[in-house]
Amino acid sequence: MLAIEHNVDLQRYNTFKMASKAEFFAVVREKEDVLAAIKWAKEHAQPIFVLGGGANVLLGKKIKGLVLKNEIKGTGVLAEDKDSVLFSGLSGESWIRFVHLAVEAGWYGIENLFLIPGTVGASPVQNIGAYGVELKDCFDHLVAINLETGKEKTFSAKDCRFAYRDSIFKNKLRGKYFIYSVALRLKKKAELKLGYGDIGKCLLEKGIKKPNLKQVIAIIQEIRNSKLPIPAVLPNVGSFYKNPEIGKKEFARLLKEFPDIRSFPAGKKIKIPAAWLIDQAGFKGKRFGDAGVYEKQALILVNHGQATARDILALDAKIKKAVLKKFGIKLEEEVNIIL
Ligand SMILES: Cc1cc2nc3c(=O)[nH]c(=O)nc-3n(C[C@H](O)[C@H](O)[C@H](O)COP(=O)(O)OP(=O)(O)OC[C@H]3O[C@@H](n4cnc5c(N)ncnc54)[C@H](O)[C@@H]3O)c2cc1C
Structure with a gap:
């Protein structure tokens, strides 16, 4: 059952550690919770704001309406052939864990996006990108729930109108949908992008000529940790x-x-x-x-x-x-x- 709380502190739910309060707040753990939240919001004439890991929001002191904290987790393979796999994540799943699972399985495509904080569901919103790779490069489709009607819709890459740190969900459809799941087409054969930023330099320094996926994410971890502040230390x-x-x-x-x-x-x-x-x-x-x-x-x-x-x-x-x-x-x- 969906529990709706009043006046909830959001400081621990955003990586900027802004002191912020949600007028109404609920954690969603399954699709039914989202549908119940939509019903409640309609009955009480409140807007809904979807919060993932809070790694890309600047929150004001008071957020009006119902904040839905997304904890809908899980991953799975939707389809597979000899060259590729259609790997899907439910939207509250950690993006870092999702990439880790893909790397462990030996699937190529999102390794350069390792360590981007946040959820799978937020990844299409700004078409996350790092080290010469963007989500759109391996995006297949996503399923989203209309926050007005509760109806589900499948969006193709074209529908999402991906651009540099942008998509339809940051513009025309901002606040209109709850992204429920995201499916990516990952490759089984080695296809690495190593020519961006310091990746090549780092490989050279370590004397690695033909890196494997695990070596690539280790290098990305090293580069990111040396350049970016860890939010838990410096929000x-x-x-x-x-x-x-x-x-x-x-x-x-x-x-x-x-x-x-x-x-x-x-x-x-x-x-x-x-x-x-x-x-x-x-x-x-x-x-x-x-x-x-x-x-x-x-x-x-x-x-x-x-x-x-x-x-x-x-x-x-x-x-x-x-x-x-x-x-x-x-x-x-x-x-x-x-x-
Ligand atoms: C240290 C650090 C490094 C970062 N590095 C990168 C980087 O290299 N590349 C990059 O692209 N970004 C980077 N980011 C930004 C951030 O990690 C990404 O934008 C990430 O996708 C945010 O995920 P989130 O779940 O925290 O989203 P949130 O901050 O919770 O939400 C962001 C937006 O997406 C919407 N949203 C979230 N989930 C859903 C959903 N299920 N359905 C509909 N709308 C939703 C929210 O309403 C909000 O408008 C970095 C952030 C930090 C703190």
Whole structure:
């Protein structure tokens, strides 16, 4: 039976450790709980907010309506042939565990996404990505429950409209569906992407010429632990901003003024690392009260203790203003701001 609580503290449910209270709160452990929650929300005219691991949200002091904490767990193989496997996870399953299971089974495709905190169900929301791989590269389909009608719908990759840290669930269908399960097509034959970031350098240093899956995730773990703050030690939500994409003309203009500007190609556009822009604007390692910019990686905003969403947003506004003034580039948040 679904238990609905009132005025529940969400601080332990978000990796930014924002002090936040849910007006109404329920943990869902199976599909029936979601359907019961939809019924309750309708009867009480309350909106629903779905919370996974809370690793990509900036929560305000009070979240109106019913917060559903997703604990629907489980994994399974939906289909298999000689080359691939259709591996599915229920949405409250830990993404890290999901990747670990795939690696243990010897399936290729999501190893570069190892150690991204959060749930399987949130992975399509922003089309999670790391080290040259995005979820969309092996996504097959997902099943979601309409939060208005309780009806189920299957979404193909095309339906999800995946883009860089984006999908239909972050835009047009934001807050409209509860993603129930996600199925990925993983390969049985070795197909590794090792050319991104420090992976190649790390392999070279260790003298590994032909790495296996377990060696790849060990290296990813090493790189991530050396660069990213662990939320339990220094609360954060990973990258606070997206890397802005600009046109070639605009890039040529910037290159004249800033010859050492960092960039990488992104289709017809050029991507500029937001961390570089924030660093150049003088914010790396800066602290305003308990809201700060991580000293080793300027893309990450951190909570040094008692920072509130308001403190983080004040810092966010300062950074955006400074970057716009210096480079003419508008930064966009990657994190979901829930006020
Ligand atoms: C240290 C650190 C490192 C990170 N590194 C990366 C990285 O390398 N790459 C990357 O892409 N991200 C990264 N992130 C961000 C984060 O891990 C991902 O966005 C992750 O997918 C969030 O999962 P979650 O379950 O915590 O989502 P939450 O924060 O709980 O939710 C995020 C959004 O998705 C919605 N949502 C969640 N579950 C569902 C569901 N079942 N149905 C419908 N909507 C849902 C929520 O309503 C919310 O809007 C990092 C975060 C941290 C803290």
